Amino acid sequence: MSLEYRTNPGNGMWFAAAGALIAMVVLAFPGIGAIEAILTAATGSEAAAGGGVGEAIRASGGGFGAALVALVGIVVLDVIVAWALWGVFRPAQPATAALAAALRITYSAVFAAAIGLLVDAQRLAAGVGATEALPVETRDELALQRLAEFDSIWSGALIIFGAHLAVVAWLLLRHGGAFAAIVGAFVVIAAVGYVFDGTLPLIVPEWSGGIAQFTFIGEVLLIVWLLVGGIRSARSARRQASMAQAGPTDAATRVSA
Template sequence: MTTSRTTPHHIRTAALVAGLSLLALAVLAALANFGVLERLVTPGDAARTAADIRAAEGLFRSGVAGLLLVAVLDVVAAWALLAFFRPAHEGIATLAAWLRAVYAGVFAVAIAQLAGVPGADPAQALAKIDAFHDIWQAGLLLFGVHLALLGHLAYRSGYAPRLLGVLLVIAGLGYLADSLGVILVPGFAPTASMFTFVGEALLMLWLLIKGRNVTT
């Protein structure tokens, strides 16, 4: 006689919350960063940047609000992922969650640099925007370690695909390479994470499609 194994309710809930949080923050981050900041900021041109932001101040402030919401969703995702991966190793899952939560705090500090941009003079405005990018990039060091630990948890869990674990570690290494490059090499252009992000996207999709049906 065989017995069927069912997914614990808290695991199903954690998978759904984590997947939806990751999806929402990915969409919001893309809209706020590429749809607003990248559209209004001209690197190295303080006068044009200030003029463009003044002409679309409401759009700029909505982008800042969107980024703050992304930071909140990062914290939600951190604790949902902790609940989901706790059966694999509670200590590592807790460390991974705290790293993402601390990263979200650093990200919020970076976003705070943008709050005073609309009322600043052109030079100060561009300096604040540069500070936002610098602080965010430094914070991604923590995020990279978080992803690498998630990859380790997925690989050893027995209920997540091992390939997903490998891809998450690669994604984490991409962020680590970019952050360390920016910190250590003057003029370094972070590009590695643009090619290694696949693990992040697959984690989100897997949690939403398959994660609620795992057995631990």
């Protein structure tokens, strides 16, 4: 068995990373989109009319709970992406690939902790358990506080995520090939966008963020690169399997001749 065959990551790693990233995009709309809509409602006309975040959560019905489930799904997929990307880059750069995976898992853990605050906000708004004894106004104020804490923790998590993307960009640039270099350059831009989105709200509290929505193209290209790499890996595996099967046959033919 050749060295290339033993060190080349299986095509399953490439497709696992690409598939998990695509699934995350699908879940991001009902998850993050719903949370942002509720925050907008809580600070908009409903709040001015005496509503607020608690009323917005209650008015969403099961929408807020569905958004929380989607966010938990994103956390799980983040761990899968961390593992799969580690498998893709480990053969050439084992230490750096491990660093990229560690940063993404750390981000996932912080994000999961932030989601816990959203769960608490839902319980407060609905008056579940011991919170039922509290006045509605108090519960709504506490729910708003939980969402503000979620936003602050998530801002810090985005800095970690940006660092993860920066390491992935370095791995792409070191991987070799023009396509990988182009993708790596765009991933660097995406990393900068996340770092700014995470840092600026801590420095300028009134900053609303949103830079990453213009720099995300690097993440899209990363998915394409992974799909192409998976296809190439599958073809390489088939060629090597064919060569391995043909080898003994050729040897037997030469002996008989």
